[in-house]
Amino acid sequence: MPVPARYYDGVTAQARDVGLLLETEGDVAFLLVVEGEALVPITRWPVKALTMVSSRPDELRLRGRGLPEGARLVVRGAAAIARMKANLPVLERRQRRETRQQVGLAALATLALAAVIFAYLYGVPLLAGRIVTLVPPDWERGLGGTVATQMEASLEAPVILCDPAPESLANQALARFGATVLEGSNSPFAIDIRVIHAPVANAFAMPGGRVYVFSALLDQAQSQDEFAGVLAHEVGHVAYRHGMEQLIASAGTGALIGFILGDMTGVSIAAGLGSTVIDSRFSREAEREADAFAAQAAHRLGFDPVGLANLLDRVGGDDALTRALALFSTHPLTEERKAALERLADGRPLDLPPPFTPAEWQAITSMCGSSAS
Amino acid sequence: MVMQRGPERPVPVVFTGSRRELVGLLLRGYALLIPTIGLYRFWLTTWTRRFYWSNTVIDGDALEYTGQASQLLVGFLMALAVFIPLYGLFFYLSTQSTEAAIVGYSLVAVGIWFLIGYAIYRARDFRLSRTLWRGIRCDQTGDPWAYAARRFGWSLLMLATAGLAYPFMAVSLWRYRYAHSWFGTRRFGFTGSWRLLAAQYYITYVMAVIIGAIGLGIGAAMGAFPTTGVANPWAYVPLAIAALLIGILMLRYQARELSRMFSCVRLGTAALTVTIRARSLLHQYLRFGLALIVAATGLAIGGFVVLSAVAPEAFANGSFDLQLFLQHMQGSFETLLAIVAGYLLILGGLNLTRELFLSLAFWKLVANGARITDIDSLDSVGARPEDKSLGGEGLADALNVGAY
Numbered sequence: 054m055p056v057p058a059r060y061y062d063g064v065t066a067q068a069r070d071v072g073l074l075l076e077t078e079g080d081v082a083f084l085l086v087v088e089g090e091a092l093v094p095i096t097r098w099p100v101k102a103l104t105m106v107s108s109r110p111d112e113l114r115l116r117g118r119g120l121p122e123g124a125r126l127v128v129r130g131a132a133a134i135a136r137m138k139a140n141l142p143v144l145e146r147r148q149r150r151e152t153r154q155q156v157g158l159a160a161l162a163t164l165a166l167a168a169v170i171f172a173y174l175y176g177v178p179l180l181a182g183r184i185v186t187l188v189p190p191d192w193e194r195g196l197g198g199t200v201a202t203q204m205e206a207s208l209e210a211p212v213i214l215c216d217p218a219p220e221s222l223a224n225q226a227l228a229r230f231g232a233t234v235l236e237g238s239n240s241p242f243a244i245d246i247r248v249i250h251a252p253v254a255n256a257f258a259m260p261g262g263r264v265y266v267f268s269a270l271l272d273q274a275q276s277q278d279e280f281a282g283v284l285a286h287e288v289g290h291v292a293y294r295h296g297m298e299q300l301i302a303s304a305g306t307g308a309l310i311g312f313i314l315g316d317m318t319g320v321s322i323a324a325g326l327g328s329t330v331i332d333s334r335f336s337r338e339a340e341r342e343a344d345a346f347a348a349q350a351a352h353r354l355g356f357d358p359v360g361l362a363n364l365l366d367r368v369g370g371d372d373a374l375t376r377a378l379a380l381f382s383t384h385p386l387t388e389e390r391k392a393a394l395e396r397l398a399d400g401r402p403l404d405l406p407p408p409f410t411p412a413e414w415q416a417i418t419s420m421c422g423s424s425a426s
Numbered sequence: 427m428v429m430q431r432g433p434e435r436p437v438p439v440v441f442t443g444s445r446r447e448l449v450g451l452l453l454r455g456y457a458l459l460i461p462t463i464g465l466y467r468f469w470l471t472t473w474t475r476r477f478y479w480s481n482t483v484i485d486g487d488a489l490e491y492t493g494q495a496s497q498l499l500v501g502f503l504m505a506l507a508v509f510i511p512l513y514g515l516f517f518y519l520s521t522q523s524t525e526a527a528i529v530g531y532s533l534v535a536v537g538i539w540f541l542i543g544y545a546i547y548r549a550r551d552f553r554l555s556r557t558l559w560r561g562i563r564c565d566q567t568g569d570p571w572a573y574a575a576r577r578f579g580w581s582l583l584m585l586a587t588a589g590l591a592y593p594f595m596a597v598s599l600w601r602y603r604y605a606h607s608w609f610g611t612r613r614f615g616f617t618g619s620w621r622l623l624a625a626q627y628y629i630t631y632v633m634a635v636i637i638g639a640i641g642l643g644i645g646a647a648m649g650a651f652p653t654t655g656v657a658n659p660w661a662y663v664p665l666a667i668a669a670l671l672i673g674i675l676m677l678r679y680q681a682r683e684l685s686r687m688f689s690c691v692r693l694g695t696a697a698l699t700v701t702i703r704a705r706s707l708l709h710q711y712l713r714f715g716l717a718l719i720v721a722a723t724g725l726a727i728g729g730f731v732v733l734s735a736v737a738p739e740a741f742a743n744g745s746f747d748l749q750l751f752l753q754h755m756q757g758s759f760e761t762l763l764a765i766v767a768g769y770l771l772i773l774g775g776l777n778l779t780r781e782l783f784l785s786l787a788f789w790k791l792v793a794n795g796a797r798i799t800d801i802d803s804l805d806s807v808g809a810r811p812e813d814k815s816l817g818g819e820g821l822a823d824a825l826n827v828g829a830y
Contacts, residue, residue, distance in 0.1 A: 061561025061562075063561040064561075065805065065807065066559070066560045066561070066562045066805055068486075068560045076578045108488070109443070109477075109488070110447075112488065121561070123558050123562055124561055124811055125558075127488075155631065158495075159466060162462075162465050163465055166463050170463070187529070196521045198522050199521070202523070203524060297734060304513060304516065308513045311509070312506065314464055315675055324764075326765070326769065328763065421488075
């Protein structure tokens with residue numbers, strides 16, 4: 054009794070209702086395709102060449118190696134399928150092998166991707182410093198100018214220097230401090246510290262050597278140690294060329310995240326979230342480097358780098374929200390930085406004169422006018 | 427089953443898939459996306475297509491999708507070759523002055539808009555050339571760049587004419603696609619012209635403009651856009667009604683366009699007729715909206731239950747205390763995990779809803795509304811030589827344009 058099936062020969066679009074019979078000739082088994090009441094043989098497929106093609110559950114589709122690309126035998130209905138599978142156990146064995154191959158391919162691809170992610174996360178902090186030295190300093194200076202223009206445009210009020218005279222006591226003291234801290238770092242840049250009127254307590258370094266200090270931060274500084282710490286930290290960003298480094302790293306992160314999510318346009322929330330987590334990790338690394346740089350400078354200049362952490366704590370310490378979102382934060386937790394700075398400050402010479410003379414410090418603290426009151 | 431034969435016998439297309447089967451397939455796929463860092467998406471797409479194709483039965487014989495997940499993976503890797511230089515360009519632009527960056531980004535956006543046309547055509551080629559019916563493979567010829575240029579030119583014209591060029595664009599693109607589509611050795615054809623769409627399109631256009639203007643007028647009179655002070659919330663009601671009416675009008679138009687355009691597809695003397703009722707399309711979107719509401723409610727309740735189990739005090743006084751809650755998130759790693767898990771659940775829920783109530787529903791609507799006349803004329807179609815292209819539809823995948 055043949056198993057009823059549909060037969061497509063893969064040469065013309067004619068479908069034929071056929072029956073399937075198993076036949077052996079010597080050692081070789083064949084699937085004999087017969088048609089009509091008289092069971093007229095049309096063709097026969099060697100069992101060795103048969104493979105199952107995935108289809109819906111109530112259909113069994115067979116193709117054969119060495120036959121036309123579209124040639125198929127289709128068996129329908131649970132009973133007929135069960136008969137086929139019972140007669141040809143090799144089919145399910147081959148299907149399982151096929152599944153194993155697919156699983157292997159998926160696993161291999163996943164491993165490769167995991168290796169790329171791992172190499173990226175641990176390689177970028179190591180490599181970024183090297184890559185950055187390939188960027189011409191002039192280009193970075195130009196970029197710093199662009200960033201500064203964008204930053205100034207984003208502030209609500211126009212940017213006003215606290216003390217526009219470059220040769221004033223305060224500005225000269227700041228310039229001398231910046232140059233001394235940068236000394237010995239082989240940096241191609243010159244430090245240009247600009248104290249400007251702004252109500253937010255903040256300070257940052259631009260690519261190319263310009264450092265902005267907002268007057269509100271200067272107001273909150275209670276000692277030379279605190280202010281010198283922050284300045285030395287910003288100089289550290291310049292020395293390590295962190296701005297440039299992060300620009301390169303975030304471009305790479307965008308590409309990687311796009312690759313993982315398969316959305317190269319990178320506009321989805323997932324892409325944004327992923328890049329933020331990775332980029333902030335690199336940024337925290339940079340902050341730690343700049344802190345260490347400031348602590349190193351404190352070994353040459355007489356200030357206590359822990360003051361840096363004290364000032365940060367006053368400006369905005371860790372609250373529950375910062376703690377919970379620490380992995381999204383561009384800065385390490387302040388208490389963590391303080392502990393690190395205390396370790397690094399250990400053994401610094403305590404007999405050095407302070408970085409600014411009393412007259413200079415007086416001039417600096419009063420340069421924005423507000424702290425005189 | 428005895429098939430009666432005759433020249434004028436119209437043959438229905440039948441879709442046999444069940445929603446439950448698709449849900450199982452999708453949930454399994456979503457679960458496997460996590461350990462494979464998203465790479466399983468190529469397998470998930472392949473399985474989903476197999477489901478759609480193998481359940482679409484024409485004259486007693488189902489379609490077969492012969493594409494492999496590995497082909498999609500390779501295609502995606504090839505698309506990366508296009509995108510990595512683009513990333514370099516983005517990086518360079520981000521370091522330029524604001525004006526230069528804006529000009530640069532705009533140019534890149536235009537370039538991507540052009541590339542999307544190329545990607546759509548290549549993706550269609552991939553799907554067609556991996557579609558088998560009665561042992562004969564479909565295919566698409568034609569130049570994807572030519573199609574991209576056509577689509578790009580028409581989209582500029584659409585902008586310039588505020589959408590009035592649409593009937594001409596739609597017919598031109600449909601004709602290009604079908605004139606270059608093949609079933610084995612037989613070429614598809616498209617008999618439609620712009621006259622088919624024009625009347626309906628322009629009537630819908632004018633009505634939408636009038637309704638929109640009336641809605642805006644009443645809304646503005648009621649104080650929806652005050653120059654000073656707070657807007658009157660009731661003034662948004664006429665705006666919402668106008669938007670709803672325009673939406674219904676557009677669905678009505680969409681149903682007619684799809685019916686008429688599909689019904690212009692020919693394959694030799696065999697002809698396709700598709701009837702899609704506006705009512706069915708409307709019901710489909712209503713069901714999708716309802717399903718979205720159910721999914722969102724389910725997710726919100728689930729989230730609330732989990733969060734209140736983690737931090738019961740934060741919800742103690744009937745309101746949510748963020749500070750108290752955050753103290754419960756012991757470390758930052760848990761927070762990240764919670765955000766990622768929540769995000770994945772929401773994304774999964776939305777995707778599942780969309781696939782079930784939009785993609786599947788639409789496929790069923792078209793398939794069950796389709797009839798084919800003179801299908802016996804296809805008996806004499808021969809097979810095409812094998813398609814050796816390995817490419818996959820990488821660019822389409824990378825540009826997020828793939829449907830089904």
